[in-house]
Amino acid sequence: MAAALTGIMLRTPPPAAWILPLGVAWSLVILTIDAASGNTLRQWIPPDQPIGKDEVATARGLMLAFVMLPPALLYIHRDKTWRRRSPRAPLYVAGIGAAASGVLANGAAFFAGVAAYIIGSFRPQAMLRAIGAIWGLIFAAPFLMAAALPKVPQLLTVSSLPDSVLHRLIIWRTVLDLWAEGRTLTGAGARATHTLTDRLGAVTLESGAQIPLVSSHPHNLPVQLLYEFGLIGYGLVIAFLVMGARALLAVPWRKEMAIAIAGLLSVVAVYISVEMDFWHLYTWCALSLSVWGLRAIAKDAG
Incomplete structure (x- = not known):
């Protein structure tokens, strides 16, 4: 779906290697919109959920996206075309999503990741x-x-x-x-x-x-x-x-x-x-995708 949306917008299909970063980026955008709009997107999709379940589901979706964000950002950073544009754009969206979700765990995870990126750069x-x-x-x-x-x-x-x-x-x-x-x-x-x-x-x-x-x-x-x-x-x-x-x-x-x-x-x-x-299981799946994404990039870099 992420590849299809990007292909429609850019009028050209993206490379297969972009599926993970594109999936993470689009997930962050959609989840952030849903969180900021009071779960309007989820309310459009049946079946109806008990009170509070939509918020929890969106917060967990953001959690999975945050877990898969490091390899996505690394891939974007390594791509010469996107490096000249805005390789940190998904990070900005993630910050907005963390704030919009109102969940302390997501906010703490976002700031922990940013701190690791900043300190780790030195x-x-x-x-x-x-x-x-x-x-x-x-x-x-x-x-x-x-x-x-x-x-x-x-x-x-x-x-x-x-x-x-x-x-x-x-x-x-x-x-x-x-x-x-x-x-x-x-x-x-x-x-x-x-x-x-x-x-x-x-x-x-x-x-x-x-x-x-x-x-x-x-x-x-x-x-x-x-x-x-x-x-x-x-x-x-x-x-x-x-x-x-x-x-x-x-x-x-x-x-x-x-x-x-x-x-x-x-x-x-x-x-x-x-x-x-x-x-x-979904948490382990996201973590596995993230680890294998990093491993694939490391192998590609030699």
């Missing part, structure tokens, strides 16, 4: 090492939260935080308590967090908003992995990440590739911290 390898350290902190965070995060009754009295932030803190505290009280070594089992919403019921915040104690999933990938797979599974995940990080840092990446990798890792770091569900 010290790309150092930026990759710094992001590796940040990922280490993210996967150490469940244990830090288990030790320091206030209990749920205390969190319910907090009024100084946005409801969305407070809700996540309550979810994390609840799931971590269940993990500590249950099978800490082997975990509760695959997809076990998905059963908690109905099982645990709802609570009322200080603001008066009623929320489920756990909403669908923990909205934090490390917390989810720890609860579902226990210390044994969590340790295996960390071992895999350490091996991947060592392999990544051992490669003398070209500057532009290192910046793109840093951008991708920064964006994903935000989403695994506050949004991602391990069992959402």
Whole structure:
């Protein structure tokens, strides 16, 4: 569809290699228009969704586009024709989309990616090492939260935080308590967090908003992995990440590739911290496309 739209506008079909960057660019444009117009585009498309579902779907669509943005930007930057025009145009649209969606996770992911691009342009390898350290902190965070995060009754009295932030803190505290009280070594089992919403019921915040104690999933990938797979599974995940990080840092990446990798890792770091569900296949598909896109560009560059 992206290639067809571009072909109609330019009156010439684009090269096949442009399918990913064009798809990401058009997705950002369409999703941004939908978010800015109050989900008008989604309301035109049947079937009708429950209240709030259109906003969530558009926000998740932007998340997928943000994950696939680094290889798209890198490809545009490498193209001599588009480099003379506006290779950062998709980035500008992404910023507008992040603001229009009103979702803190998308805004944080956008700014994390931009920060990685800016800092990485000066010290790309150092930026990759710094992001590796940040990922280490993210996967150490469940244990830090288990030790320091206030209990749920205390969190319910907090009024100084946005409801969305407070809700996540309550979810994390609840799931971590269940993990500590249950099978800490082997975990509760695959997809076990998905059963908690109905099982645990709802609570009322200080603001008066009623929320489920756990909403669908923990909205934090490390917390989810720890609860579902226990210390044994969590340790295996960390071992895999350490091996991947060592392999990544051992490669003398070209500057532009290192910046793109840093951008991708920064964006994903935000989403695994506050949004991602391990069992959402579409997120892994977007991440796979992004990784393979970067790999294809690296191979093409020799």
